[in-house]
Amino acid sequence: MNSKVLLISGCFIAAVVFLGNAGIFTDYPDNLDGSPVALVKKIVKDVTYRTAVDKSDWEIAKTGQPLYDGGEVKTGIKSLALVLFTDGSGLLRVRENSILHIYGQTENKKLNKDAFLEKGLIGFDVTKQQQEEEFKLTTPTVVASIRGTAGFMSFDNQDSTTTIFLEHGEVDFKHTISGNSGKVTSGKSALIYSNGNISYDSISTTNKKIYKFTRTTSSKKIIIETKYGSFEINYYSE
């Protein structure tokens, strides 16, 4: 009798695990406290995520994936993820080969946001923040405070340099190691080196191209017909 119970229980658990992995049940984690601070609006190709609770594995992200405080999004080659904060105040375009950490704390119906770019490139469109509301973009070496602006931010984890480019608006930033601070204004960019040195630049063709690239979110599809069937490759194109 006990062995039957154990067998049935074992089958049931195995079925649940199998179906769960197959995505039959809810796709989103429900074991987290609080409310999501962001969600993934659009996905192109290879986008994975992981939660602050479970740092072991990267899981495949789907459109509408909620991101809780401490959640991370990773993009692969030629991939893209659009991330929206739940207060509607900011859209981040996480470009290929990037890792972005999302942090958010709600206080009195206001969401203080911090998007930490571990590596790679993100484009941002941030609306004007309310009073006592904060939007920070950070890299391992730089903290930037955003109000209402659009541009891009990149972090090169080889030489630890951060680039900030603004299409409009202005951003105050600080190098966390040296304490050097600065400001980027509309149409300008700043390159912040690992030692805290800052180099400013007016609109350069390269940065304009990168900014334009960050705003492009369409993908292309190639269908390869073979004698074994057809393959569909969906990819992001520069």
Next chain:
Amino acid sequence: MKKNFHLFKTVILVLLASVCGNYNFAQISDVISSIKTGQAKEGQPINIIAELRSTANIAGILFAYKPFGESEFIKQEMLITANSASVLIPAENVKPPFIEYYFQIDMEDGASQTYPLGINEGTAPFQINVTTISGKDKEIIVLSPNSGEFLTPDDFLISISFIKAPDNVDIKATKVFLDGSDISSQALFAGDLIIFSGENFPGSISLGSKLIKIEVYDKNGNLYNTITRNFEVISKEIAQQIAARFAYSGDLRIEGRNEVYNNTSTGYGNFTANFNSTYSNWKANGYMYVTSEEKSYLQPVNRFSASFQSGDWLNIQVGDVYPRFPNLILDGKRVRGFSGGINLGFFNIQTGFGEVTRKVEGSIIQKYSADSAPLESNVIAIDRNKYGAPFASVNLATYTRNIFAIRPSFGTGENFQWGFSYLHGKDDPKSVEFGARPKENAVFGTDMKLALDDQNFLITGQAALSIVNNDISTGTLSDAQIDSVFGSGSFFDADPDIIKRIKNILGRFITVNQYIGPLNPGELSSLGAEGTVRLNYFNNTLKVTYIYRGNDYISFGQNFLRTDVQGINLFDRIRMFDNQVFLALGYEDLHDNLQKTKVATTKYKTYSASLSYFPRTDFPDLTFGYYRYDRNNGLNISDTVNGLYTVNDLTNRFSLSAGYRFNWRVRQSVSLSLSTSARDDNSLANADVTYSSAGLTVNSFWLSDFNSTFNVFYYASKIAGDEFDYVTFSLGGEYRLLQNKLKLAFSLSPSFGDFKRQALEFTASYNIIQNLDLMFQLRIYRIPGQSTNSIVGLVSSMAI
């Protein structure tokens, strides 16, 4: 119990409407049949469409509007197309609690009237309630889709955030409808988020235009707010084309209609084409409207325009454009020509030039010999060889008038901007034969904006000086003419050399002769200036404005500015009880006669107040308004010398409006508007005015494809002793059938009392194929014992 409570409140609203009285849109006019304003929300532009009974004999329509607490009406030319006139109130002027407005209709014979009738005699203007966005609309955020967004089935995502919603909202009770189907059970509730992803339901999302409706409920089960959003689901292939290449859309519309007005039948035809395209950061738009009403002897009715825009840094418009400079210089005026700007941030430049008035030739009334020509304003010299006489009285022609405006500025405007404006306008004396007194105008202005603390502390200011020449037909004075006219013992006792130097400086900008003004520049008669300080702290929006406009200030780019006025305007809007209650207070103290050109100085004092309640419970939105306008120039009608010029009147006006959405058997939307005003005129005219009106509108949504509208309107006025009362009932409905391909709309509006009329409107539109629609329109207006007028039209429109 709850149903009874709904019924009770509905009955109360109906009773209120029947006791008091006003629904603006049912006021009588022989030009405008109805007005559509759409929903007015703070910071969002409002499109105003006035349906016209007939466009015959209309030369133009001006739309005059005034946000609450502002000192004067802003006037804009309306675009007349087919049998409607439209205008857009810019987003920055859409401010709660309400906007007052009226129409000024200019007829071809030179006559002018306002709608509502008698604005200048004290009739209250119309009112649009502006709901604040800071309430419910800011609390529930639709993260996806964006309005008008194109999504593929794979990217399909509906997401609603309640992160800012109050605690009494029951998130799990929220209902989400996609094209009328309830999809709430398929949505995921994750904390403060509701998510519905198309990826979880493959194959269930069809292509085409979509409408989502979100109904939010409070914890008592009452409807808290309803949000709707339109978007498109497109195939991946089309999405690639749109994103990667050239995306375009447009529509063509052709209309034929016949109007029977006072037993005269007239046929009209018009063609409209719209084209919009985007490529990368570039946007290009084109518009064309061609009508059979275009006449060479009138100002143009046809409209053509094309615009190009690249991001925020470049914009170019050609054709019929409406350039916007500081409002003292050029704002809201149609220019047939060019308008454009380059915005680099640290330096920007904006320009606009072209024709603002088209030449319209005059005609000879009577010829005169040199001896018999009378001294009248319309008697001019004519070509003796051509017409056989040296003088004639004429119907005066209108000159071609061109303007040129330019404004360089420094700074983005986010925190600082300093601009300099120059406008030059001139009549072309050679453009017509029977013209008189061609004019020329130059305006020099500067404006500045300083914004601190994230624009919570804002200082703006502008100033402009104008010069006008009221007759340039004789050209600039020569040095010999100056020597003969000026100098000791001459007609003007002024140093001729100084006059020559002035001529050499001013002559670069304007024709210098004896008709140039102002004549009293030292008195700042041609100066226009204003400065505003706005503070946004402690739930208060406080604005203080000082204005000064000399009696000679004139800009050919701004015909609608009130001149000869100086004073201050104070306005404060206070947000209370978590943005549920808004109290707005205004005070204005102005006076005229700045250059002592009038018998007495008139003081204008206005007090205004409004209290709005936007509850988060199941209760109607309410707005109560009060307005007191006092004009007095200190003269008394018993004054035997100047009594005729007495200005002494006082107007008090109260208004109340309410809106309520609820479910009683089906979804209902009720709006109520009450207004009463009294003017006590103590001048010789003794034009006392009392006016009351009440209106109630009930929209009932019986089925997803059928809704009805019921409206009752009562109006009572007494103007200078003449009483005028009437009541109008209106019943209409809209029914969609054949899978929404056929739409039928019908309304019947009989009026009783001193104004008797029956109005019937019927519209049927049919979607023949995916992008081709055909619409039939019939309007009949019957005035018993007088006439039956009708408009029958057929419209075909095609989307590209």
